[in-house]
Amino acid sequence: MNDALDRGSLQGNQRTYTIGELAKMFEVTPRTIRFYEQEGLVSPLRQGQKRIYRDKDRVRLKLTLRGKRLGFSLAEIREVVLMYDAMPGGDALQLKRLLEIIAEKRSELDRQLEDIRLMRLEMDHVVQRAQEALSQLGQQEKQEKQEQI
Amino acid sequence: MNDALDRGSLQGNQRTYTIGELAKMFEVTPRTIRFYEQEGLVSPLRQGQKRIYRDKDRVRLKLTLRGKRLGFSLAEIREVVLMYDAMPGGDALQLKRLLEIIAEKRSELDRQLEDIRLMRLEMDHVVQRAQEALSQLGQQEKQEKQEQI
DNA sequence: GACGACGTTTACGTAAACGTAAAGCCGCAT
DNA sequence: ATGCGGCTTTACGTTTACGTAAACGTCGTC
Structure with missing residues (x-):
């Protein structure tokens, strides 16, 4: 019924993502994203058990991965990101x-x-x-x- | 007898260094330099037991540390450096x-x-x-x- | 000749950043 | 109803890049 272009959902006018979608989008594993959550770098909502990511979380993830490519540790990245928030x-x-x-x-x-x-x-x-x-x-x-x- | 400027020795017209000198020079520990040797990134000569580093080794170390600051792994750095040699x-x-x-x-x-x-x-x-x-x-x-x- | 600074090897420890495996829940297509 | 794909938690394993400790050798010097 849904074609390939219809990924993610619309919730209250807000685009959302599953963990798998974000993982493919950034070429990381779901495990990585869960780990980043554990480290306080992303804070997805929950729909029952499932994590539900908003654009805000996607941006966070993008910034985190960029920081990583530049050699910053997750702790350093968190320090800035949390202060900004x-x-x-x-x-x-x-x-x-x-x-x-x-x-x-x-x-x-x-x-x-x-x-x-x-x-x-x-x-x-x-x-x-x-x-x-x-x-x-x-x-x-x-x-x-x-x-x- | 020796003043602070007289560090290192001269061997066959070649400047040499001890491990401690290089360590201070680059603000790393001797342990780090020995580890890099174990990983094949520097290959100092030996004077009995002691490691004796030439300019060549100092340059290697410099390149290695620069690579590290850019987020490359020691394995990646070694790959290039060994091929160059x-x-x-x-x-x-x-x-x-x-x-x-x-x-x-x-x-x-x-x-x-x-x-x-x-x-x-x-x-x-x-x-x-x-x-x-x-x-x-x-x-x-x-x-x-x-x-x- | 003892002491301190520096060097050595061997070996176990550790922090970071995930990987991987087990076991289970949930929706849905057949 | 069952199997499948995708999600979940829990937990132990792994790699990288060193740190740290023990135990010892070798100078120079006081």
Whole structure:
């Protein structure tokens, strides 16, 4: 009855997802998503037993995975995400702490940019050397064929 | 007799280092460096029992740590580094494999650049919201003081 | 010649981030 | 009604990247 495009449901004008849908969407296993919940990174609603994820949770998951790709630990990611959530109502101290953390992360990102730049340079060198070596081998091959005549 | 600037030794016109020197230099523990050796990432010479590191090893360590900061596993780093070392003498197949691996890593780096860009944007938004909330709190404070008069 | 700083090996411990297996509930298509 | 796909919990297992402790060797120096 439902075709492949009709995934997820509509609840009170809010798009929702099952754990399996999100898992496929982000190419992780359901186990991973449950683990992230246990670590306080997503907080899906429940429909009886079943977890029911809203767009908010999908965004959380997206941010979490992006953080992971950048090498941040789940604990670090949670720290920022939870503070952000506590923002409307947080006191000045909390807000300043949040700004501090973000400043730290930002400088980490800057160091990463530099690391990427350097690593690219080195890769360029390696690629050059490898290609030279390859063309050398190509030449040698020709030589040997010539000698066979 | 030796002052602080006279670290390391000179062996056959080659600068060398002890494990402790390298450890301080890169802010890791000796244990970490020994572990990297066990994983085939550095191969120091031996002077009796003692490990003796050359510039080559220092560079290896530097590259390894840079890779780690970018979220690569030691196994991934080793793959590239070992192939690079086997380059002078590797056959065409090896060289092509090396180029393949590097191409993969490079595209990972590209995705990281994009991730960093996006994460920065989000951080900017968070910072803006936090600063607005802070100045709101500042205003409130003024208000309350006024009312006390 | 004892002491401290530094090095060594061996080996068990640990935190993070899941994987995997067992056992069971639920809706629904056959 | 039964089997199947997908969801659930519980719990133990695994990999990576080291930490930590024990027990010992080797300098330089006081």
